[in-house]
Amino acid sequence: MELISSSAVHIRIELETPLLLAEKLNATVSNNWPSGEYDRDAMEFFLSCFENGGEASQGWYGWYAINIDPVSGERTLIGSGGYFGPPDSNGMVEIGYSVLPEWQRRGYATEIVNTLVSHASSFEKINSIVAHTSPENEASKKVLISNGFREVGVDDGNLRFEHVS
Template identity: 75%
Template sequence: MITSSAAHLRIELETPHLLAEKLNAIVSSAWPSGEYDQDAMAFFLTCFEEGGDAAQGWYGWYAIDIDSLSGARTLVGSGGYFGPPDNNGVVEIGYSVLPQWQRLGYATEIVKMLVSHAFSFAKTKCIIAHSGPQNEASQKVLIATGFKEVGIDEGNLRFELKINT
């Protein structure tokens, strides 16, 4: 996983063909994937610009596969937070894996890394995530990584993982 920065996001928004060079990885023409779109990139860029150094690590991360034989690096997905923990210690995660890399364990690894990173900060008490009701694969990832379904928010299933679970 590589943490994103304002520089990464500017490249994605303004000159996306240069992202491969910045990440030193192959970037599929299908990138970006899922809900990580131009609006999300612009939102995260604003967060970086307003948050300065304190924002680093609290927004986007790139998931890179490194082939064990050739050493080739390929961007397979992304994950991140909607910001640092709020006043109640709650942080929300999101993640996406390109279709050709789905069902290979990447989403699970992304979620595990996000959980570990978030809980490494004493302020984090609870991590939430949302999944569409039809997205069974995402729901399985969340359950497998310790999240519990706790309700519905705006038509999406809400999952939580608390520090004491």
């Protein structure tokens, strides 16, 4: 799997001409895209963050998850993950992730979260990594726990998990 950091250009394509996203990513894009909570409102939010944050915001928002078939080399957009922005003043970042239904239960969410945690942990200014999921989402809870997160509370009805270093 390959993770590709999104940019303002990617998001503009998604919002204006979604069919061109496949060309930009050099990957097949399902008609079911986007997935999960990554919807038009989220895209517009991230685009605004890129436009206001400039180059410093690169890498601190969405990442596209591309599966690469080991035999054919075919590239397929299977999900996304990323951060809700650069670290705050306390050194905290929050991650989110989503995998298209047809690609779930194959370990991709675990791999996305693992990569996001590794990437964030490579920066000295990061002191904590958090994630949220609904109490009913057993699969997401398992993904977080298997990546070293522990449940630490509830925020607005969602479970709050924090990465344990």
